[in-house]
Amino acid sequence: MTTTIKVIKIGGKLIEDEEKLSVFLDDFAALEQPKILVHGGGNKATEIAGKLGYETKMVEGRRITDENSMAVITMVYGGLLNKNIVAKLQKRNINSIGMCGADGKSIVSKKRPVKEINYGLVGDIEKINTEFIWELLQQGIVPVFSAISYSETGELLNTNADSVASEIAVALSSKMVTELNYCFEKKGVLANIADDDSVIPEIDKNKYSELLEQKIINEGMLPKLHNCFQALEKGVEIVRLGDMSLLKPDSVHTKIVK
Template sequence: MKKETLHIVKIGGNVINNEEALTSFLKDFSELEGFKILVHGGGNRATEIASEMGLKPKMIQGRRVTDETNLEVVTMVYAGLLNKNITAQLQQNNCNALGLSGADANCMLAHKRIVKDIDYGFAGDIDAVNSEIINVFLQNNITPVFCAITHDKKGQLLNTNADTIASEIAIAMSELFHVQLNYVFELKGVLETIEDENSVIKDINLDKYEQLIEQRIISNGMIPKLHNCFNALKKGVQKVKIGDASLIKSTNKLYTTLTI
């Protein structure tokens, strides 16, 4: 039996911070035909609100350290402010969306990250994705919108990387669907030269990925993003693309495609 296609789109970066870009993207996302899931981050907005509250977010190697107070802030911003604003805009575009965290309907189970060299506080690493309940939503014409909050089923919420959430959901849903995973951010794709926004590397396989790291063309935050991409491909996801907000338009030809 042929599997139906499921589009999973993770949105982050300056696309979320830019109201005009976000509005345009959500309109395009709403027009995607068939089954779809949206995953969003929102770290910059959480940092802004924490600062307004007199809190100074702690970052180590570009990753947020989530203490109890900052966990409250990111939960309010991710699962509340951003998630519900995105859901409301999708409803405006006639996309019947449901805003969710990992705790809702037990969609995603995680554990507090084990401390090795660095203690990231209440950061969560995913253990399981409830593909059965997510499929119930999809089959009832509901588009899930996941924020970057999970839980441990012991009453503890956890701040979890949105790129990882998208990858893990894609892997779990690939048993039921032909999954296409898309990472949308402010760049047109993986760039060969960071100063040239059109220097998109159109195709990257595992060997080329390792070469680009050695050449320092890929570095910093792009490495964990691509790690999630290749992890998804290795575990059953059919296609992974990275690009800007126009990525999901059929007319867009400039983006990065990843293969193994």
């Protein structure tokens, strides 16, 4: 055991590519414990929903989660992807447990109130069961969370996987130094969106203000960076953003610090 907890979120595109996932899980397996994996799986859910004849409704790029969508998400995130990742980790001698927020009441959320848009069965996280997750980590177990939370009204709710990862990291930072890792399509935050190799190695608050003023950061990254700084404010030590090579010792990535 190291003295740092690593929380790692992997995006849908990585998880659905068998070959890439296999390489990524090798890297994940090689990390020292304690560690936690968080995943979504939106593309696969959309594919299965389509095959089942369910329409996927999006408003402003966000999924509207009706009952059919939630059933598909529970099948795909909570079952298919989650259990296959756990099996692949066991194969790599990593003793893991696949969970959603209802398991051990680990991620408790509240259904998003209906304002201009009714997102349906979507939850905003209210509480992480830190003691339960901590207990598992102490036992040498690696928790693998799908992006589904549980509301006290007894419902399973679709929840943003980035938020699941950051809320878990924030909660655990009360126990140990915590590092939050986002694996996505890019190598990190880019100085030039057209140049994949223009990765900014480190961003602190001052640098962030500068970049914002110079309008260097592209719009898609803004909410992600906002989340990163929020996690840092709430106790997370480091946030790292990178592509699927993020977990390799010599990876190129962006490090976000206070």
